Amino acid sequence: MLKNYLKLAWRNILKNRFYSIVNILGLSVGIAFTLLVAGYIWAEVQVNRNLRNADNQYTLDITIGELPRALKENFPEQVVNYYRWDGIGTIVSRGDKHFTENLQIGDTTLLSMFGFKLMHGNASAAFKDPFNVVITPKVALKYFGTTDVVGQTLTIANFNGQTHPFTVGGVLDNLPKNSVTDMFVDGRGDIFMSTGATQFMERTTNGWNNPNIASYIELKPGVDPKFFDIPMQKLIKKNSDPQIAATARPYLIPLKSYYLNGTKRMLYTLSYVGLFILLMAVINYVNMCVSRSSNRLKEMGIRKVLGGMRGQLIRQFLAESVVLVLISTVVALIFYLIARPFFSNMLNSEMVGFFSYPWYIYLIPFSFAILVGLLAGIYPALVLTALRSVDALKGKLATVNEKVFVRKSLVAFQFGTALVVLSSALVISQQISLFFGKDLGYNKDLLIYAKPPRYWSGEGVMKMEAIRDRLIQSPDISDLTLSYSISDGRVYGSVNVFKHGADSTKAIAVDPIVCDGHYASTYGIKLVAGTFLNATYKQGDELRVVINQSQAKALGWSDPKKAVGQQIRVTEYQSVLTICGVTADHQFGSMQAVTPSIIFVNQRYVNLYRYFTIKLRTGNLQQRIASVQKLWDWEMPGTPFEYQFIDDALAKMYREELRLQKAAYTATVLAVIIVLLGVIGLVSQSVQKRTKEIGIRKVLGSSAMGISSLFLKDILTVVAIAGVLACPIAWALMHNWLADYAKKITLSPGPFLLAVAGLSLLTGGIIILQTIKVALSRPADSLRSE
Known part of the structure; x- marks a missing residue:
């Protein structure tokens, strides 16, 4: 029986190819974007979670170089380990190759504390010599052309013009994104040396008057980090200069949440955008299903006359809906595979490959497909199968006509969401233009910088x-x-x-x-x-x-x-x-x-x-x-x-805003695509139902533009209502977003009116293109249509 339901569902999908394609495209675009957003959020949430004992590791938000070691020495029963590092950029050479590299000078506990693995070399001996370094595969390939380079040397310069050869003691395996090696403003740390080299490098991680040293400690399981709030204050007050002690207020932040503290705003924003895009796609699909349901009245009547049971007919409708959503999901997964590298590059984030997620993640999209398929198919299934056979054969279904308001409300929600996203993208672009504009108090044109x-x-x-x-x-x-x-x-x-x-x-x-x-x-x-x-x-x-x-x-x-x-x-x-x-x-x-x-x-x-x-x-x-x-x-x-323009420095400073702008542009394009696909489907359906009416109007002297205006009036009225409701919401969202900036643009009606006008023009163009063919056809052909 199930095989028969699926076969009939497939036949009906093929029979109505145009509407099936519109439905599949709209839904797959929404699902694909949501999957991409979910993939990005997953990657961001995993930062620091793959570090060894990450549950018990903390970073000191404001610290003094000597403090982590003092905590370990004074509280050996609570503190398991610590790591401190000082980051510098210096010139590294090998032969005729010279580059400025990010370098960490830190404790020898780097590998053991965080569980970083070596691709080549022995972890216990990697920092044995003060002039040993551990490097990333990127550095090994850049200078040596291969990763198996343990025992090879690099020449590193200090801040006094001197150079010294450093022996490669190990090559790291590919590092997961983390807050230990990725703390540099201009990129990841790629070369790691021990504190044994601090004298040559003329740096230090020790001292009670040495602030701004990145520090981490690992506590024993069950130890409350708040226990150290008072002891840290006492240690600093006892050992540091009064001026430092007066302002230093160190506290422990869980390493697992440290990275997310700086990205929560972006993650929440993308989550909301992704969910609304998905909701638009689902609403578009449901709307099309409801709109198409009245075309199958006679089919339901014939099935009932031939002995079809209501339960069988309901299952048939649900099977068709589920199959269509499952196809959309498969297409969405293909879109995901194609778009993942572009999306990852756009947000400057390393998203994991599709086959790298835990097994249970793969159940989510298909469970969602079944759920949406059932929800979308339940309305036409229950309404159409409840009709008396004689009413169905006559094509009578008053409730379908009565649901016009519901369908238009759903369309208005789609337009409203698209308008919020579009107008928000315009406002964000205006604010970002201010970041890079002329009114900065200095002239950044033609400025480059190098080290x-x-x-x-x-x-x-x-x-x-x-x-x-x-x-x-x-x-x-x-x-x-x-x-x-x-x-x-x-x-x-x-x-x-x-x-x-x-x-x-x-x-x-x-x-x-x-x-x-x-x-x-x-x-x-x-x-x-x-x-x-x-x-x-x-x-x-x-x-x-x-x-x-x-x-x-x-x-x-x-x-x-x-x-x-x-x-x-x-x-x-x-x-x-x-x-x-x-x-x-x-x-x-x-x-x-x-x-x-x-x-x-x-x-x-x-x-x-x-x-x-x-x-x-x-x-x-x-x-x-x-x-x-x-x-x-x-x-x-x-x-x-290695020069860069000043605009590049500004881009690093506003990287989160630039990410948001790119995401807003992408969401805008997808929202407009989904809306227009919905318009195409609904107008095509409406034209098909009103073909005979169009013929009569032409016979009575109506022009082609006059006929197109019938459909324009219906849809553009919905756009206008959506604009009235959406613009205040978009204004409130953008006003709240701009509140975080001391210097900001003045919100004006311009972006919101432009969004409404732009979407209205696009929608109007689509409607005219769809209706003009029927409006220009011979009235006789329209009058003969059934």
Whole structure:
């Protein structure tokens, strides 16, 4: 019997090919997108969960370098293990290959604590020698062309211009995404060395006055992490400087949830979008099923006259519905396989392959298909099979006509969802345009940045300044600055500033930009009072500083001119500093935060730098960059010229917003596709039912456009109602989203009206294309139709 139901279901699907294809496409698109979203969420949720003993591991949110080791020594019954690391970027070489790599200097517990496996090498001996390193397969292939390279050497530079050969002690197996090796802003850590090399690298992970060291501890099962809140405060207060102890408030965050804390907003947003897209597809399918049900009245009557039982007819309807949804699910899985690499690349996330999920995951889409098939088929099954045979043979079904309101309500929901997604995508795009726009307080056009070798000493800074002065003579370079920071919000810690002679306890937290005298001119930052740091260093310039308007106001000078010549102190520095100028505020960090108070400190004072930022002249950019690279290679042989535009730095800062924008665009396209597929199906069905009416209207003198307007009126009225309901919802959602930004666009009716107008035009075009053929046909053909 089941075989007979399935055979009949397949025949009916083939008999109505057009409607079957429309149904399958609409439903499969919705299912595929939901599967892709679910795959992305699954991948994000698995981050850190594959680490050994992840249930008992914690990261210290704010910590001091010495604290994890002290916890292990003072609480051996509660603390099993710890790991600390300091991340740097430095030049790594082998032969004529030179690249800037992300490098972790950490405890030797890296492999044992987190369970990272080695593809090659012995884990117990990997860090035995202080000048051993463990590398990823990517690094092994980049420098050696193979992964079996244990015993080979790489030359690594420190921050004093010295180099030393490091022996490869192990090659990691492919690492799962995690918050231990992936903590770098500009990529994953690829080279790992032990703390035995800290003296050569001139870094340290120890010390009670050493903040900003990434730290992890592993507790014994059952130990409450809150137990350490008070002991950590006591240890810091006892051993650290008072200024550090006053602000340090470390606490433990479960490693399994640490990564998700920063991505929850994105995951929730994608979940809601995916569910609504799926709901649109399901509603579209149900609507088509209900609309098509009245075409089978005579079939039901004949089946009943020939002895068909109601239960058999119900099962037949349900079988057809389930088969159609199962086919849609299979097509959706094919779409998933094709689209997964593109979706993964779009969201910059490594989604697992389709056959890498646990076995029970594969039951979900097919269970869902059966459930949707049953729900979609139950209405026509119950209504049509309940008719008396004589009514069915006559084609009488009043309830079908009475359900027009229900069908239009479902269509309105689809249009409303599409309008919310479309208008939201437009608003998100406007805000992202603000991120990369002209109103940033500086000119980012033609700006590129690259990392020179780090010689963090007075002699090293002088050497880099001499190179800067020679590079700036190039006809391809308009200006050039040496600095620790670019306009991505990353600074050398934060410092506390107060007026000289005032109470130091009232110091104001400030972001320091360590730079030379070319910084303002290179970035095009405007001065509102005084002068900037001298372009050419003069004796005593290291004691001159520049502040921005926000800092001037915070210190009590509403008139920037009154700040020039004033003396200030920085709690972290020893000297009295003199303000020589005040700049206009510029957007240094993310627009989520208010414009920070900034102090520009001469790099001669702290001997730190990370970037050359180059202002190119207008013209052929590729030729100018090629010319700059030749000069770079001449001045700094062995230093890779790995440049990026400032827009690239902004893209890293706003990566979550850019992900959301891409996801919104994708969801918009899919939502519109589903809506239009539904319109195509419903209008085609309506045209088929009203063919004879169309013929009569033509005989009575109606024009082709007049006939098309009958269908336009019905659908566009639904679009208008959907717009009235959807626009306030979209406005509220976007108003809430924009509330997280200190600097944001002003919401206007424009995006919402554009969404309604755009969707109306698309829908109207589809309707006209579908109806114009029938409207232009001969009336005689329409009148003869049955």
